[in-house]
Amino acid sequence: MPELPEVETTRRGIAPHCENRTITQVTVRDGRLRWPVPGNLAELLEGAVIHTVDRRAKYLLIGVSSATVAGSLIVHLGMSGSLRVITDQSEPLLHDHVELALDNGIRLRFNDPRRFGCWLWSETPDQHPLIASLGPEPLAPEFTGRMLYRLSRGKKTPVKSFIMDNHVVVGVGNIYANEALFKAGIHPRRAAGRISLDRYNRLVNAIRETLSAAILMGGTTLRDFVNSDGKPGYFAQSLLVYGRSGEFCPECGHPLKEIRMNQRSTVYCSKCQR
DNA sequence: AGGGCCACCTGCGAGC
DNA sequence: TGCTCGCAGGTGGCCC
Incomplete structure (x- = not known):
């Protein structure tokens, strides 16, 4: 589903709700995405602060740090994924696989029927194998x-x-x-x-x-x-x-x-x- | 080494 | 109505 414009639209939509917020709870309902969601994700992220929401290619890079960890969530929407900002108490639906609750009462909810997306963690995202060998951004000046x-x-x-x-x-x-x-x-x-x-x-x-x-x-x-x-x-x-x-x-x-x-x-x- | 193809997975619409 | 088939926005990895 999502190509670069859809990922950028998602980034712009979630960034104002997440930046400088503390993650209070991490829920992984189904970690069987393209690669398994790390089993220690809650341990890593709960209590940490989201400081940036960036995009590289079709990857969302959610920069997180706390007293004990610093790194990025590497999130890809695959063919059928979406990230939504949840402001009410609505119950998760089928295929709502991962969710971050924030200290402003908002939840970031990841839905992905086909499970081609991913949620990975890296302390050095620029060097991550999925990111390191990518070509230039199409909207950057070096793409000529x-x-x-x-x-x-x-x-x-x-x-x-x-x-x-x-x-x-x-x-x-x-x-x-x-x-x-x-x-x-x-x-x-x-x-x-x-x-x-x-x-x-x-x-x-x-x-x-x-x-x-x-x-x-x-x-x-x-x-x-x-x-x-x-x-x-x-x-x-x-x-x-x-x-x-x-x-x-x-x-x-x-x-x-x-x-x-x-x-x-x-x-x-x-x-x-x- | 480079290029082509498959696999991963669910849902939906078309056609029988 | 209900089944089966083919197709869907991505992309790593395998095979030739």
Whole structure:
């Protein structure tokens, strides 16, 4: 479910409620996530203070410290996860696996039906194997067309796979890869190594524009994404090609095509994208 | 070494 | 109505 805009929307939603709050209780109802939730999580966190809520790629990094521990929770929402701010006394529902109670009476509740998400703990999150080898953030200045151009020389891999590779750039998932390639006029199957610098500059702009616009609209809700208030995102109505196979291209009116690449739905216009 | 594919898991809609 | 099938926003790890 969540791509970078959805994770950023979640971060912005929870941060004001968590920062500088003390964790009073940790509840793990089902620790069988992608990796087991550490058994000593409550021991580590209860009584500690949350000082930061950051994002790296699609990971939320919740910085926590106390007299005895200092480190970060590494939280990933997987395909179906959501983090909600609970202000009332509502009972947990099915798939509400992890919960943090804070000293302001608010609870942070993690729901994840498919359990592809994770809750890990690290004292040195920057060096954690899941984080250390990630490529640049798509909205950071070091992500440039020149960088993509250089990295892609000699690569036969399709450009869509290339920009979805976390070592190249993080945070470009299936929806936004489709959208950005359409905006840039690049065919998703084109070999990454056979794209000009000029076109990579356009692609970088398209990725930035697409992700920024989605963040401004609170992310994309297709079926079930909800933000930290339990509300949907509104970028779905702005999607140009994703989920629109068979509809007419918004640029030229030609019917949009759908193919599968790496078992993922890939929608494009065969006239506008080369 | 690099690239492609599977697996992890539940829920839902389509089609029979 | 109720079953089965295929598909879903991610990504580490395995195999070729």
